[in-house]
Amino acid sequence: MDGNWRCFGGKHGKSWLVILGSIILGVLESYSDGNGWTNGFCPISYSLDRGCGSVGRNKEKMSEIETLVDWIEKKEKMVAMVAPSFPIMYEASDLIGKLKQVGFSYVVEVSVGAAWTNAAVAEAISKDDKSRYITAPCPSVVRMIRANYPHLLKYLALQIDSPMAATARRIDEKGLGLKKVFVGPCIAKKFEASEDRKELSILVITYNELNNLLEKLGIKEKSASENTFDWEFSKTRLYPISGGLAQSSEIKNLLSESELGVVSGWKNCREALDNFETSGLRLLDILFCEGGCVNGPGIVSNLSLVDRRARVVNYWQKSQLCQEC
Numbered sequence: 001m002d003g004n005w006r007c008f009g010g011k012h013g014k015s016w017l018v019i020l021g022s023i024i025l026g027v028l029e030s031y032s033d034g035n036g037w038t039n040g041f042c043p044i045s046y047s048l049d050r051g052c053g054s055v056g057r058n059k060e061k062m063s064e065i066e067t068l069v070d071w072i073e074k075k076e077k078m079v080a081m082v083a084p085s086f087p088i089m090y091e092a093s094d095l096i097g098k099l100k101q102v103g104f105s106y107v108v109e110v111s112v113g114a115a116w117t118n119a120a121v122a123e124a125i126s127k128d129d130k131s132r133y134i135t136a137p138c139p140s141v142v143r144m145i146r147a148n149y150p151h152l153l154k155y156l157a158l159q160i161d162s163p164m165a166a167t168a169r170r171i172d173e174k175g176l177g178l179k180k181v182f183v184g185p186c187i188a189k190k191f192e193a194s195e196d197r198k199e200l201s202i203l204v205i206t207y208n209e210l211n212n213l214l215e216k217l218g219i220k221e222k223s224a225s226e227n228t229f230d231w232e233f234s235k236t237r238l239y240p241i242s243g244g245l246a247q248s249s250e251i252k253n254l255l256s257e258s259e260l261g262v263v264s265g266w267k268n269c270r271e272a273l274d275n276f277e278t279s280g281l282r283l284l285d286i287l288f289c290e291g292g293c294v295n296g297p298g299i300v301s302n303l304s305l306v307d308r309r310a311r312v313v314n315y316w317q318k319s320q321l322c323q324e325c
Contacts, residue, residue: 097223206298
């Protein structure tokens, strides 16, 4: 489960609210049913209205990008934790090379933490054959349940770290005092970091924000060298697609088809949560964005959902073939 840890030891902004402006129309189109939001809840409006930590409307605190630029200027030792949806927008070697140019000492895959998440879910399911859980890696689903389904909080597996949080904990265990930056497709991860997992001190930026930062720093050329992750784990690279947790773990071998539910897209989430208590499901693998994290609002891509999914699956398949060589 440790994956491949390559010897840790071995620049340069825009507020996320500005970035949000450029993608908000796409987000609204994805989430709106034309008559409002799912039971009055929308993670984007929640984010805008709520604000917390360095995110939102608190002008006295720096945005994530401003904080990151400050770390870069101070030459802080940093690690980039890259979400497994990255193949939609980047080639691995080029992305790693650019992040190293920015000033990151290390670049790791969040699929590393996903292995711990999967193991914890499997252990919880195995301990009690009457236990029932709603998975909690998706912070938008967590907030949807808190806002609209408080009676389901007892099933929400918040005691189990998301892949982002699990990766951060594993990095802290290395004892290198690294500043941790999560790079991914999800705006709501900012709230998981600043509200749910404050103790881990994770800075969250989206791919869109990263692209803006790279442009501002003038980092455009494709990396000439072959770069690899400092810590990687290939088996859980399917995590960002709908049902990724179930597909990349032993869960599917522990539960029958009638006990395991997989849903994505807010309308499907609403229906699944409405019926959860009477469904007989022991585990609901649930993601707010249609198709999973591959459709997150922090992704800038004209690819269809099918093609986005294919890129993630192809990257995973290549790694499986390499292991067999």
